[in-house]
Amino acid sequence: MNNKLFLFALLTSLTHSNFAHDEPWTASRPDGHAPISVMGDHMHASGEWMVSYRLMSMEMDALLDGSSKVTAVAAAGKYGYNSMMLPKEMSMTMHMVGFMYAVSEKWTLMGMINYLDNDMTMQRPMMEKMESDGIGDFKAIGLYDLARLDHGGRVHLNFGISMPTGSIDEKNSFDQVLGYCMQLGSGTWDFNPAITYLGQTENYSFGAQVGGVIRIGENNQNYTLGNKIETVLWGARNFSDSLSASVKFDYSSQNEISGSDPRIDSRRTGMMDSSSFDAKSKGRDLTTFGLGINYYFQEGQFKGHRLAVEWETPIDQKVNGVQLELDPSWTVGWQYSW
Secondary structure: OOOHHHHHHHHHHHHHHOOOOOOOOOOOOOOOOOOOOOOOOOOOOOOOOOEEEEEEEEEEEEEEOOOOEEOHHHHHHOOOOOOHHHHEEEEEEEEOOOOOOOOOEEEEEEEEEOOOOOOEEOOOOOOOEEEEHHHHHHHEEEEEEEEEEEOOOEEEEEEEEEEOOOOOEEOOOOOOOHHHHHHHOOEEEEEEEEEEEEEEEEEEEEEEEEEEEEOOOOOOOOOEEOOOOEEEEEEEEEOOOOOEEEEEEEEEEEOOEEEEOHHHHHHOOOOHOHHHOOOOOEEEEEEEEEEEEEEOOOOOOOOOEEEEEEEEEEEEEEOOOOOEEOOOOEEEEEEEOO
């Protein structure tokens, strides 16, 4: 994290030197928001609304033991799993709907709900594919305008709460509880704090966000997902009044699960033991690089609408225990402000 905080400080210093300008920050330009995968990145003027939709697609395959690729046979031998019960590949599709409303110049309220569709295939050729889908956890966030700086910069705080609306009781066709990564929520109330910095020049914008997820207590199955910290740095360039491109670096670190679900523990007997049932094989350190394109309609019947797409690829990842390796992912989004 020290390297990420150093980059944040460097970005801030650049804002007040080579790239400084006198205009205040504004969202009414194609780079007026962060890359589409970043949440809670901006605020609105008093009385302004925004609605949004995001489609996120993620694929995982190949096994990692720490930061090294490993075969199912080798992983099973090291940890005592059944090699045929280890995961082979997984896909996740998320549909996220959000809204924002500025109750004053100092406070913007934000809400987000998502719908998840998960699929996992095991190493065993004839093993039934595991599936789960449904509503995830609902997030309510308050954004507070902390400072409006000279030269087009501003800082705001994020105070978020995640409500346990997502199921942790997803089961297969045999009425057996699925592994942790196939569940739809955390089962706990979670605190989501963050601080966000934004800056703009005539043709460029840039920002940084440091935040996290702090789990509050245990869920009703006696476990708690790992706490998470995340740092995001991004920059964008305008090519016209409507078109911009962005670049992003993201680092996150999530701990393993504390405690365990007794229903899942009961499946770890004999030939059924798998890393997908192991609470210690959850959480990872992940660094990614992303490229995005944004289009903002400045006039006509679609004025105020923004379309965005972002491609993101891991450049370094280290997992706890044995887990699937994350592949490049896509996020496509639409936002409308009025």
